[in-house]
Amino acid sequence: MYPTRLPLHSMNLSVKRFIVKLRAATSSRYSVALPFKGDVSALGDSTRAAQADIIRYLVPVAKESKNDSNSQYVIPHHAVYRSDKSTKLRVVLDAIHENHRRFQRILYRFNINEPLQLYEMTRVPFGLRCSPYLAIRTVRQLAADEHSRYPDAAAVAERDLYMDDLVSSCLTEQDAALLSNELIELFRAEGSI
Numbered sequence: 456m457y458p459t460r461l462p463l464h465s466m467n468l469s470v471k472r473f474i475v476k477l478r479a480a481t482s483s484r485y486s487v488a489l490p491f492k493g494d495v496s497a498l499g500d501s502t503r504a505a506q507a508d509i510i511r512y513l514v515p516v517a518k519e520s521k522n523d524s525n526s527q528y529v530i531p532h533h534a535v536y537r538s539d540k541s542t543k544l545r546v547v548l549d550a551i552h553e554n555h556r557r558f559q560r561i562l563y564r565f566n567i568n569e570p571l572q573l574y575e576m577t578r579v580p581f582g583l584r585c586s587p588y589l590a591i592r593t594v595r596q597l598a599a600d601e602h603s604r605y606p607d608a609a610a611v612a613e614r615d616l617y618m619d620d621l622v623s624s625c626l627t628e629q630d631a632a633l634l635s636n637e638l639i640e641l642f643r644a645e646g647s648i
Contacts, residue, residue, distance in 0.1 A: 485596065485645060487579060487589045488552035495558065498528045505529040505562050506571070528558040529573070590618055597645045604644070608637035 536544050559576040579589055594616060598609040611634060615623040621638075625631040 485593050486552050487593055489555045489558060489579070489583070490585050490588075495528075498558070501529045502562075502573075529560045529562060587618060597641065601641055601644055605637050605641040607634055608641040611638065612641060 534544055556575040556577065559580065561574050561576070562571045563574055564571050579586055594612055598613040602609040611621070611623050615621055623634070625634055
């Protein structure tokens, strides 16, 4: 017999550092902090390395980039094209909370003749080591917070959802339709839909 729940000891102790629920007047979204391993100042400034990667993948660019902070991280990234996949073009990151956006910066330009611009991501991207944990933990927090309003959907989200895959069953089509609507309302309450 396998245990249905595995203890996450150290993760359970630090969950409060990762999940902060924001219920502002304009938004009901969750905001998650990145779980840094150690002091963020050890990251250094990766702007030049990111520029070198772009030069390697694209065309030569201007060497100057304005930094607004000595404590930032520019995520090296590039596009991967696969003609045999349904998603032919995807961004690969080699590598939120508002205070951590400076650690999710990328250099990009929309036109080859434009200079590189520095952008900050406002969402946790796929590709970070912590992305799966933060996504799953946020859904579990949502299920716990909204259980009284959406009990069936919250139970299914906690038990039968992994990342963006839901595998569940109902006894009738009518039950499935009701559950589907409740799941939509559950995720709409958080602002995911």
